Amino acid sequence: MGRPPWVEDERSLRHKSTHGEVAVWFPAPLVIVYKYKGFADASHARFIERTFDEAFGPDQRHIHLFVDTEGQTGYDAEFRRATGARASRIQDRTDTYCLLVRSRIIALGIHVAAFAMGAPRANGLTGRISAIADREVFRARLEAAVRRSLELAAR
Numbered sequence: 688m689g690r691p692p693w694v695e696d697e698r699s700l701r702h703k704s705t706h707g708e709v710a711v712w713f714p715a716p717l718v719i720v721y722k723y724k725g726f727a728d729a730s731h732a733r734f735i736e737r738t739f740d741e742a743f744g745p746d747q748r749h750i751h752l753f754v755d756t757e758g759q760t761g762y763d764a765e766f767r768r769a770t771g772a773r774a775s776r777i778q779d780r781t782d783t784y785c786l787l788v789r790s791r792i793i794a795l796g797i798h799v800a801a802f803a804m805g806a807p808r809a810n811g812l813t814g815r816i817s818a819i820a821d822r823e824v825f826r827a828r829l830e831a832a833v834r835r836s837l838e839l840a841a842r
Contacts (some may be wrong), residue, residue, distance in 0.1 A: 732769035751832035820821035
């Protein structure tokens with residue numbers, strides 16, 4: 688068995704700025720993981736947009752997106768704007784859009800924002816964009832998405 692899907696390694700794509708960095712990796716077809724450390728700025732948003740577009744093109748659907756923000760200390764206004772706009776553009780293409788955050792208060796804020804921007808419902812109860820503050824739940828969801836993606840790719 689290979690590395691666990693939540694572990695980055697030397698194959699991960701990386702972008703570093705003066706105050707922060709983001710690593711990106713693909714543990715299975717249609718599964719992408721971002722892991723932030725430090726402060727994110729507009730250059731991080733451009734890097735994420737480019738890696739997503741290069742990996743999935745304009746039409747790919749059934750994408751499983753996982754974002755580990757536990758190590759993120761903050762972000763600038765341009766990063767927030769670009770990330771929000773991107774989330775709106777790609778949410779219909781994602782089966783999973785899961786963020787790991789530091790606290791339940793942050794998770795609640797993300798759920799409220801997703802509801803306010805009209806995030807579509809994946810199962811009638813919750814929106815596609817979900818935020819959780821429990822690393823083990825994040826890992827379990829990521830592992831399940833990897834299994835689904837590998838099963839679909841094997842067909």
